[in-house]
Amino acid sequence: xxxxxxxxxxxxxxxxxxxxxxxxxxxxxxxxxxxxxxxxxxxxxxxxxxxxxxxxxxxxxxxxxxxxxxxxxxxxxxxxxxxxxxxxxxxxxxxxxxxxxxxxxxxxxxxxxxxxxxxxxxxxxxxxxxxxxxxxxxxxxxxxxxxxxxxxxxxxxxxxxxxxxxxxxxxxxxxxxxxxxxxxxxxxxxxxxxxxxxxxxxxxxxxxxxxxxxxxxxxxxxxxxxxxxxxxxxxxxxxxxxxxxxxxxxxxxxxxxxxxxxxxxxxxxxxxxxxxxxxxxxxxxxxxxxxxxxxxxxxxxxxxxxxxxxxxxxxxxxxxxxxxxxxxxxxxxxxxxxxxxxxxxxxxxxxxxxxxxxxxxxxxxxxxxxxxxxxxxxxxxxxxxxxxxxxxxxxxxxxxxxxxxxxxxxxxxxxxxxxxxxxxxxxxxxxxxxxxxxxxxxxxxxxxxxxxxxxxxxxxxxxxxxxxxxxxxxxxxxxxxxxxxxxxxxxxxxxxxxxxxxxxxxxxxxxxxxxxxxxxxxxxxxxxxxxxxxxxxxxxxxxxxxxxxxxxxxxxxxxxxxxxxxxxxxxxxxxxxxxxxxxxxxxxxxxxxxxxxxxxxxxxxxxxxxxxxxxxxxxxxxxxxxxxxxxxxxxxxxxxxxxxxxxxxxxxxxxxxxxxxxxxxxxxxxxxxxxxxxxxxxxxxxxxxxxxxxxxxxxxxxxxxxxxxxxxxxxxxxxxxxxxxxxxxxxxxxxxxxxxxxxxxxxxxxxxxxxxxxxxxxxxxxxxxxxxxxxxxxxxxxxxxxxxxxxxx
Amino acid sequence: xxxxxxxxxxxxxxxxxxxxxxxxxxxxxxxxxxxxxxxxxxxxxxxxxxxxxxxxxxxxxxxxxxxxxxxxxxxxxxxxxxxxxxxxxxxxxxxxxxxxxxxxxxxxxxxxxxxxxxxxxxxxxxxxxxxxxxxxxxxxxxxxxxxxxxxxxxxxxx
Numbered sequence: 046x047x048x049x050x051x052x053x054x055x056x057x058x059x060x061x062x063x064x065x066x067x068x069x070x071x072x073x074x075x076x077x078x079x080x081x082x083x084x085x086x087x088x089x090x091x092x093x094x095x096x097x098x099x100x101x102x103x104x105x106x107x108x109x110x111x112x113x114x115x116x117x118x119x120x121x122x123x124x125x126x127x128x129x130x131x132x133x134x135x136x137x138x139x140x141x142x143x144x145x146x147x148x149x150x151x152x153x154x155x156x157x158x159x160x161x162x163x164x165x166x167x168x169x170x171x172x173x174x175x176x177x178x179x180x181x182x183x184x185x186x187x188x189x190x191x192x193x194x195x196x197x198x199x200x201x202x203x204x205x206x207x208x209x210x211x212x213x214x215x216x217x218x219x220x221x222x223x224x225x226x227x228x229x230x231x232x233x234x235x236x237x238x239x240x241x242x243x244x245x246x247x248x249x250x251x252x253x254x255x256x257x258x259x260x261x262x263x264x265x266x267x268x269x270x271x272x273x274x275x276x277x278x279x280x281x282x283x284x285x286x287x288x289x290x291x292x293x294x295x296x297x298x299x300x301x302x303x304x305x306x307x308x309x310x311x312x313x314x315x316x317x318x319x320x321x322x323x324x325x326x327x328x329x330x331x332x333x334x335x336x337x338x339x340x341x342x343x344x345x346x347x348x349x350x351x352x353x354x355x356x357x358x359x360x361x362x363x364x365x366x367x368x369x370x371x372x373x374x375x376x377x378x379x380x381x382x383x384x385x386x387x388x389x390x391x392x393x394x395x396x397x398x399x400x401x402x403x404x405x406x407x408x409x410x411x412x413x414x415x416x417x418x419x420x421x422x423x424x425x426x427x428x429x430x431x432x433x434x435x436x437x438x439x440x441x442x443x444x445x446x447x448x449x450x451x452x453x454x455x456x457x458x459x460x461x462x463x464x465x466x467x468x469x470x471x472x473x474x475x476x477x478x479x480x481x482x483x484x485x486x487x488x489x490x491x492x493x494x495x496x497x498x499x500x501x502x503x504x505x506x507x508x509x510x511x512x513x514x515x516x517x518x519x520x521x522x523x524x525x526x527x528x529x530x531x532x533x534x535x536x537x538x539x540x541x542x543x544x545x546x547x548x549x550x551x552x553x554x555x556x557x558x559x560x561x562x563x564x565x566x567x568x569x570x571x572x573x574x575x576x577x578x579x580x581x582x583x584x585x586x587x588x589x590x591x592x593x594x595x596x597x598x599x600x601x602x603x604x605x606x607x608x609x610x611x612x613x614x615x616x617x618x619x620x621x622x623x624x625x626x627x628x629x630x631x632x633x634x635x636x637x638x639x640x641x642x643x644x645x646x647x648x649x650x651x652x653x654x655x656x657x658x659x660x661x662x663x664x665x666x667x668x669x670x671x672x673x674x675x676x677x678x679x680x681x682x683x684x685x686x687x688x689x690x691x692x693x694x695x696x697x698x699x700x701x702x703x704x705x706x707x708x709x710x711x712x713x714x715x716x717x718x719x720x721x722x723x724x725x726x727x728x729x730x731x732x733x734x735x736x737x738x739x740x741x742x743x744x745x746x747x748x749x750x751x752x753x754x755x756x757x758x759x760x761x762x763x764x765x766x767x768x769x770x771x772x773x774x775x776x777x778x779x780x781x782x783x784x785x786x787x788x789x790x791x792x793x794x795x796x797x798x799x800x801x802x803x804x805x806x807x808x809x810x811x812x813x814x815x816x817x818x819x820x821x822x823x824x825x826x827x828x829x830x831x832x833x834x835x836x837x838x
Numbered sequence: 839x840x841x842x843x844x845x846x847x848x849x850x851x852x853x854x855x856x857x858x859x860x861x862x863x864x865x866x867x868x869x870x871x872x873x874x875x876x877x878x879x880x881x882x883x884x885x886x887x888x889x890x891x892x893x894x895x896x897x898x899x900x901x902x903x904x905x906x907x908x909x910x911x912x913x914x915x916x917x918x919x920x921x922x923x924x925x926x927x928x929x930x931x932x933x934x935x936x937x938x939x940x941x942x943x944x945x946x947x948x949x950x951x952x953x954x955x956x957x958x959x960x961x962x963x964x965x966x967x968x969x970x971x972x973x974x975x976x977x978x979x980x981x982x983x984x985x986x987x988x989x990x991x992x993x994x995x996x
Contacts, residue, residue, distance in 0.1 A: 287901035529887065577887035619905035619934050621893050621993055622886055631884075631896055631903055639884035639896040639903060 047150075049339060053094050054147050060087040061140055068129060068136070075124035082464060085114045086484060091139065093383070097346045102152045103142050109164040110135035122167060131163050275368075278328050285318075285325045286518065286614035292318045293635030326518070329369070333411045333418065334362030336375045340382050344407060347386040354403055355390050357382070360410040366418045366514055373492045374420070374512065377485040381422045381508055382407060384482075389426030389506055399503060401425065417536065418514060423507040429500040431457050438463075458498050459597050462486040490596065490646070493519075493536050511536075521613045521632075521642060524591060525606035527579035530640045532613055532632055533591055537645035539599065541607060542590040550773075561590055561601050568592065568601045571652040573643075577627060595649040602648065611635075615642060626651050685774060685791055687767040688750065690735035695767060697789065697796045699774060704753030706766055711745035720808075723760060725751070731808040732760035735784075735799070739764070752801055759808050761799075774798060853951055859944035859980060860927055863915050866944065867969070867981045869929065877943050878926040890993035894939055897926070904928060904935040912991060914964055931985050938988075947980070949973050954982055967991060 067084050071077055092107035110132055116122040138157060145153040292315055299305045341357050348355040390396075390405030397403055408423045431454035438444045438460040449457065464483040489496050494512035513519060513536055521532035522541075542563065544551070551562040552570070560567040570590065574581065590601035613632040618641075622628065626647030631639055684700035707725075714732065715722050721732040721741055732749060734741055741747060741762055749760040776787035776798060784803040788795050857868030858877070878899070883906050885895035892911035897904045906926065910918060918924070918941065926937040954971035961969070968991060971982040 290901060529885075579887055616903050618886075618896075619903070619936070621905055621907070621989070622889055625886070625888055627888060628886075633898050633901060633903075637898055638882070639898050641884075641886060 057091050072129045100152055106135050106138050106157050109161040113164050113167045281325050285322050288318055329367050330365035331368050331371050333364045336371050344386050353390050354393050355386050355405050357407045361412045364411040370492050377488045380485050385424040389424040391427050417511050420510040425505040428502040428504050428506055430502050518612050518614055522610050523608040524604040526573045526604040532642045537593050539592040539594045545587045569654045570601045570603050572603045593645040595646045600654040682771050682773050686769050688763040689765040690763050695796045697791050697798045705751040707749045708746040709749055730758045730760050732762050733804050733808050735761050735763045761804050854948050856946055856948050858946055860940040861942040862909055867983045869983050873929045873985050875928045875930050880924050892993055904937045906937040908939045929985050
């Protein structure tokens with residue numbers, strides 16, 4: 046049987062198994078969007094694949110069912126018994142066809158017209174005709190289904206390691222082998238277990254080798270390869286992990302003793318253990334090319350059916366990675382290559398018009414980078430139109446319009462990973478329903494990897510996936526807070542920032558949340574101590590921020606101590622703990638302690654720093670903070686003039702705004718037209734009272750603060766100049782009284798910071814009840830603009 | 839656990855069961871010897887922040903992670919004194935290890951099955967859920983605890 050067909054059958058069989066149940070559940074609980082999405086994806090995948098395989102009957106039924114499900118997703122149709130019945134009927138037909146395919150490798154004869162007609166009746170009810178299959182690349186889809194935003198569970202995926210340890214043994218049974226002997230081709234599939242067969246592309250080869258061995262004892266290929274149960278490998282892995290821990294303990298003991306007789310043997314043990322660890326890790330490794338074998342065919346078929354000229358070039362197929370991870374990335378890779386071929390690469394005509402070679406290229410490459418494998422899927426196609434994505438994101442309510450407009454294109458492109466997001470205008474046979482990128486993202490997230498997408502409109506798109514080499518042993522940073530230690534998986538860490546006492550000023554407080562000003566961005570801070578409800582301890586003078594990346598969101602995890610980076614063996618947490626989102630597992634350190642591995646994704650959720658709303662909130666907060674910063678000069682210290690104006694609290698003004706401090710004799714104050722003026726440096730300067738209740742004549746001489754803005758000056762009369770202090774002008778409260786910007790704590794006392802703008806307007810007669818003091822050379826210009834940056838708040 | 843002890847359990851007739859007994863405050867309880875892997879004296883327990891109160895934390899048993907459960911908290915008994923001695927009864931349940939923290943571990947006793955009576959309806963609901971039967975014996979009452987049921991109790995609010 047054709048590999049492609051066999052894979053399709055296995056995969057579909059697995060998915061259909063749970064589909065019945067899903068649909069029944071959906072009927073019981075129509076609001077279950079996640080389930081609806083999952084059902085839709087399954088049908089979508091089946092439909093997509095049978096397109097390549099030329100299974101017309103299957104495709105027809107799946108397409109009809111998919112359309113109905115799509116309407117359900119979009120909320121144009123409601124879940125109801127009859128409808129569910131029809132979908133189940135469609136699934137039964139699909140199952141039947143699949144069963145016959147498995148037996149005969151051809152689709153059975155049959156007429157699905159009545160079923161399809163019934164399904165289409167539902168579509169007619171929603172007032173929208175079924176979209177015709179069409180291969181228009183990168184067109185926007187009309188009536189894009191609006192889905193509520195489903196938060197994707199961002200797990201670092203470490204629990205997968207736990208799942209693997211209980212995976213069934215996948216050594217073929219003797220009866221299956223006997224079947225294989227009897228009818229090697231047809232029954233090969235039956236003997237296959239999904240996971241087994243997916244994990245090894247050389248499967249057929251091995252199997253035949255075994256068959257040879259069984260039949261005549263002739264040594265075959267199996268001599269150099271041996272099928273071993275995954276659980277055996279997992280157990281080996283665990284044991285070696287333990288051995289490594291024991292070794293670490295021994296090393297600690299011997300290095301603390303000088304001239305220990307154990308030093309030499311322990312050194313030997315150390316070397317052997319390291320080699321053993323590597324060798325065992327290798328048993329789980331497979332070249333990534335194993336996950337690529339289907340792709341050339343897929344691209345060829347696609348280019349034929351769409352009339353495009355596409356070449357797939359592959360590089361680094363020999364790059365090794367853990368089999369478990371290999372499995373996890375297989376589907377995402379297929380999705381993305383399919384996307385590139387279907388949406389990315391243009392038709393030969395369009396390419397020629399754009400001045401590009403007629404033949405489009407999809408470049409697939411893999412290489413090791415540190416403890417990770419980096420996979421890139423790059424095409425030289427049309428690229429993604431960022432403004433279209435922006436529009437869609439706004440339409441779908443994923444982002445506020447003003448925020449979206451301000452976002453750089455690179456950031457906007459990330460919305461492609463949202464569930465149900467598609468910019469395709471027409472639904473094609475292959476893709477374009479917005480299923481795909483969200484699946485890609487959640488699959489990659491689940492194994493602790495990251496996806497980045499970059500695209501240049503007209504030039505092509507590159508998707509870069511970074512995944513860990515293995516899930517069983519990860520590199521982690523050990524941190525400490527409140528006397529406890531924790532491990533943070535290295536893959537989620539972007540950088541470390543040490544905050545000393547002097548740098549505390551970089552921490553902003555907005556709406557009760559803390560942000561750290563990291564270069565140009567505001568990083569939301571999550572205090573591990575607070576989040577995990579640990580006992581508070583003495584205030585630390587300095588602390589560390591572990592900058593974590595979760596999907597699109599970044600946040601800073603605040604801890605007191607950062608220790609070292611270690612390779613740790615991930616162990617699952619028990620059932621009584623696993624509901625705690627903060628943890629991805631636990632591990633045993635070299636000295637035998639058990640410490641928890643933090644799940645940065647879970648922490649982001651717990652601290653609510655990763656959701657879309659929060660992201661918007663952060664954008665807004667960032668904006669506000671920037672303004673507040675400009676206004677209050679944040680926590681930076683500056684010289685502040687303190688004076689008494691007859692109010693209970695002292696008044697303050699930044700010294701930088703003050704031109705001079707003067708005292709005018711009462712005799713020099715001239716009263717004209719209800720205003721006070723003084724001859725000052727050859728001009729008439731208005732003098733206003735800092736407090737309206739103040740009688741300017743009551744004091745001789747009168748202290749006056751002179752503000753100057755180029756050729757305009759203003760005197761503000763006060764009772765007494767008190768002091769000039771160095772402090773931060775951090776406005777804590779707004780003030781009700783006009784003329785006061787707000788209240789700040791200066792030199793340990795609540796002090797009113799005056800609004801110089803107010804006095805300028807008063808002097809200019811812009812405030813009611815005051816006559817204009819038109820001394821300005823340029824009356825049209827707003828006097829406050831450059832004189833009073835404080836007024837910007 | 840000695841091999842002899844295990845053999846004894848296997849050889850036990852269908853009419854009787856052997857129980858590892860342990861004390862919580864004044865009450866003696868027993869769990870079937872077959873589920874008990876070993877008994878440990880106090881071990882370093884790594885606490886898990888935010889875990890339910892009854893989950894004392896994890897302990898490292900020769901490289902295996904064991905979830906330590908304080909049965910006093912689980913069964914809503916007053917906490918023990920800070921310096922009180924604690925014993926850990928390690929049980930294996932559905933391929934996961936748990937350590938029940940108890941005040942004292944007693945003998946392994948053999949109890950005829952027909953001597954196990956239903957728990958009295960007057961017993962606190964949490965106890966009644968965790969225990970499947972009660973045995974009268976010379977030293978007082980012995981409650982037969984079910985590991986399965988204890989682990990199914992609601993820990994989040996416990």
